Amino acid sequence: MDDDYLWDKTGTPDDDVRALERALGGYRFRGAPAAPSRRPRLVAWTLTAAAVAAAVVAGVLLFGPERESPGPKPGWELAVVDAGERVASRRVLGVGEWLGTGDEARFVLDVADIGQLSIRPHSRLKLVSTGENEHRVHLARGAVHAVVNAPPRLFVVETPSATAVDLGCEYTLEVDEAGNGLLAVTTGSVALERAGLSITVPYDAVCALRAASGPGTPYFADAPAALRAALERIDTGELADADIDADIDAVLDAARRRDTLSLFHLLPRTTDARRERVYDRMAELVPPPEDVTRAGTLTLDAAMLALWLEELRWVAFDE
Numbered sequence: 660m661d662d663d664y665l666w667d668k669t670g671t672p673d674d675d676v677r678a679l680e681r682a683l684g685g686y687r688f689r690g691a692p693a694a695p696s697r698r699p700r701l702v703a704w705t706l707t708a709a710a711v712a713a714a715v716v717a718g719v720l721l722f723g724p725e726r727e728s729p730g731p732k733p734g735w736e737l738a739v740v741d742a743g744e745r746v747a748s749r750r751v752l753g754v755g756e757w758l759g760t761g762d763e764a765r766f767v768l769d770v771a772d773i774g775q776l777s778i779r780p781h782s783r784l785k786l787v788s789t790g791e792n793e794h795r796v797h798l799a800r801g802a803v804h805a806v807v808n809a810p811p812r813l814f815v816v817e818t819p820s821a822t823a824v825d826l827g828c829e830y831t832l833e834v835d836e837a838g839n840g841l842l843a844v845t846t847g848s849v850a851l852e853r854a855g856l857s858i859t860v861p862y863d864a865v866c867a868l869r870a871a872s873g874p875g876t877p878y879f880a881d882a883p884a885a886l887r888a889a890l891e892r893i894d895t896g897e898l899a900d901a902d903i904d905a906d907i908d909a910v911l912d913a914a915r916r917r918d919t920l921s922l923f924h925l926l927p928r929t930t931d932a933r934r935e936r937v938y939d940r941m942a943e944l945v946p947p948p949e950d951v952t953r954a955g956t957l958t959l960d961a962a963m964l965a966l967w968l969e970e971l972r973w974v975a976f977d978e
Contacts, residue, residue: 838870
């Protein structure tokens with residue numbers, strides 16, 4: 660090879676050099692630099708090696724196998740609804756993304772293909788995950804209204820006080836700045852879970868949520884005021900023994916047949932004589948199945964409680 664060609668284009672170029680020029684011609688400098696001074700042949704060989712390396716890189720970038728571009732980030736379609744209930748805009752809420760709502764618009768989030776989540780003003784919500792086996796969001800504060808038509812346990816809403824597991828239903832869930840909240844179920848039922856505790860809230864029922872202690876005792880929205888007030892005091896766990904006894908008596912006295920919902924969930928929350936009183940009032944309102952005994956219920960036998968739960972099915976006792 661005639662090295663002079665590398666410096667000032669004099670001489671005859673090697674075939675490999677011509678091939679490199681053709682490959683890299685689109686990247687050549689278009690200005691008019693001063694003619695370079697001649698340098699030792701060592702420099703020429705260094706530049707030749709650099710040119711070869713550049714050509715290899717260019718070959719990979721220009722002629723290498725085509726790389727797949729990353730697909731769209733998993734997410735749900737989000738619609739912004741104005742005061743006139745018109746869709747003002749749409750976008751995708753991605754997995755891991757937080758949504759904060761103001762005070763002028765309402766947001767409607769498609770829960771994959773199984774339902775919708777209406778997000779009220781002044782809410783903060785995160786899309787945690789979405790997949791074939793579970794769709795999960797975290798509600799840090801605010802309120803949402805969920806309408807879901809799917810197999811049980813597919814849609815989950817985390818809150819600071821409990822996790823709401825959809826069992827195929829419609830419900831409203833509210834959370835305040837302190838992490839306390841309220842669940843109100845319109846249709847179907849929702850399971851509230853925290854640290855091994857799980858309670859099922861049927862339709863027309865309400866359950867308070869507390870950041871410190873988790874779900875309270877559920878009750879029907881039309882339950883007597885005396886029953887609701889007594890449950891509120893019991894669930895706080897701050898009463899003296901005498902006051903707790905008085906409030907349990909208030910619950911038992913006010914309870915109707917459908918209020919066995921509250922009594923059933925009071926069983927594991929009471930002990931000894933108090934649990935006996937709760938059982939006796941439940942049995943008076945709705946007699947247990949034949950295989951459910953008083954002794955077994957008082958020891959919270961899981962099989963017996965499940966049998967009685969099947970018998971109760973509070974939706975059958977609408978009055």
